[in-house]
Amino acid sequence: MVNLFEPQLLGGTVLLKNRIVMAPMTRTRTSAGDVPNELMATYYGQRASAGLIVTEVADVAPSSKGYAMTPGIYTEAQRQGWRLVSDEVHRKGGTIFLQIWHVGRMAHPSLMPNGEAPWGVTEERAENSDVFVHDSNGKLGYMRAGTPRRLGTDEVSALVVTFSQAFANARQAGFDGIELHAAQGYLLDQFMNSVLNTRTDRYGGGTVEDRTRFLMEVVDAAVREFGPGRVGVRLAPFGTFNSMPADPLAEETLLYVSEQLGRRGVAYMHLVYELMPAGNMETAEFKKHHVNHSVLAKVRGAFPGAIIWCGGFTSRESAQAALDTGLVNLIAFGRPYIANPDLAERLKHGWPLAEADRTTYYTRRGEVGYTDFPAYPSSSAAPSAT
Numbered sequence: 001m002v003n004l005f006e007p008q009l010l011g012g013t014v015l016l017k018n019r020i021v022m023a024p025m026t027r028t029r030t031s032a033g034d035v036p037n038e039l040m041a042t043y044y045g046q047r048a049s050a051g052l053i054v055t056e057v058a059d060v061a062p063s064s065k066g067y068a069m070t071p072g073i074y075t076e077a078q079r080q081g082w083r084l085v086s087d088e089v090h091r092k093g094g095t096i097f098l099q100i101w102h103v104g105r106m107a108h109p110s111l112m113p114n115g116e117a118p119w120g121v122t123e124e125r126a127e128n129s130d131v132f133v134h135d136s137n138g139k140l141g142y143m144r145a146g147t148p149r150r151l152g153t154d155e156v157s158a159l160v161v162t163f164s165q166a167f168a169n170a171r172q173a174g175f176d177g178i179e180l181h182a183a184q185g186y187l188l189d190q191f192m193n194s195v196l197n198t199r200t201d202r203y204g205g206g207t208v209e210d211r212t213r214f215l216m217e218v219v220d221a222a223v224r225e226f227g228p229g230r231v232g233v234r235l236a237p238f239g240t241f242n243s244m245p246a247d248p249l250a251e252e253t254l255l256y257v258s259e260q261l262g263r264r265g266v267a268y269m270h271l272v273y274e275l276m277p278a279g280n281m282e283t284a285e286f287k288k289h290h291v292n293h294s295v296l297a298k299v300r301g302a303f304p305g306a307i308i309w310c311g312g313f314t315s316r317e318s319a320q321a322a323l324d325t326g327l328v329n330l331i332a333f334g335r336p337y338i339a340n341p342d343l344a345e346r347l348k349h350g351w352p353l354a355e356a357d358r359t360t361y362y363t364r365r366g367e368v369g370y371t372d373f374p375a376y377p378s379s380s381a382a383p384s385a386t
Helices: 038-046 076-091 153-172 187-192 213-226 250-263 293-302 316-324 343-349
Strands: 008-010 014-016 020-022 052-054 096-101 130-134 140-144 177-181 231-235 268-272 306-310 330-333
Touching: 020 343, 038 076, 076 096, 076 153, 096 153, 153 213, 177 213, 187 213, 213 231, 213 250, 231 250, 250 293, 268 293, 268 330, 293 306, 316 330, 316 343
Parallel strands: 020 052, 020 330, 052 096, 096 177, 177 231, 231 268, 268 306, 306 330
Antiparallel strands: 008 014, 130 140
8 A cells, every 4th residue: 555655756847845735825925016925934834844835826917816815826926925935945855846827707807907997708707705805995805806808819818828937937937847727616627617617719608628739738738848747737527616517528628638648648637525505714614525536537538647636635545545545646744734734744754733723724824824833843752653
């Protein structure tokens, strides 16, 4: 059986020191201009004992802005800010991929360039979902997503070029690779949903080839920039977060995507838990609901790369049990990493886990609830559980 603390060669290129992944988590600690900063570098550097860190998601362009104070990867200042992060993680011996997205319809005009409408696959609004914005008084809070405008065919193609430039920026910022966020109701996921995507052009939802075309074109651009072993894709098959309609063709799409990503040499697929369909990042419930094992076995058969499983894991035992299925290669931990910067060591040695105050997840109070969690005092620790 594979052990949680054994190394993993990712994509035949990147050697991870263990099978533990720090999952991407939005934390809203950027400086003016959505620029990553030294505080963020400290935060990620503290967590460098993970086999792989996947950063909080970065906006590919100003039109991708769905949440206040999330970082970008489209300006020189942002690239330099991310370089602080990657350098610090590498100094601590870690491996780090930058997650990149476009939010699509999950935005509000107040965050869009010139107050324009969010960009959508269609004009259908995410009626029951919120985004994180400044209100008219400058106070941060949640507001319903705006009504989008349908992107033209040429605009979708142009977005592939925008993503390509973001990948070049990420490489210049020193990242070991990138992860595409194609899950949880954001733009790439919106295109893949056969119910939401009612377009009739080459990116339309009528066939699996057309509704996944945008994703594959973006993946091809990433592979050209980073190489096949340094690109990952995050998917949330069967998820309904951000007002996504249940898709009767979800399994067909998932298996087609698995095969196509494998042909392109993608290093890993990151399969994420579901969230409750309504609400926002603070109120959404994290359901421990994984892809059905029979479906996952089909994915495993179609995709030769690594599979990361992310689904509310909170203990060494649950993570090891998932690895023992033989269906996945790496286990991602999200919220436990907030209060436990040394989570990998705590899991390995059986040390107790701390818990964070949920009200500090998204805050403007700097290090509070962010970098102020200490590592476990190992000098007084109990004997190792290995």
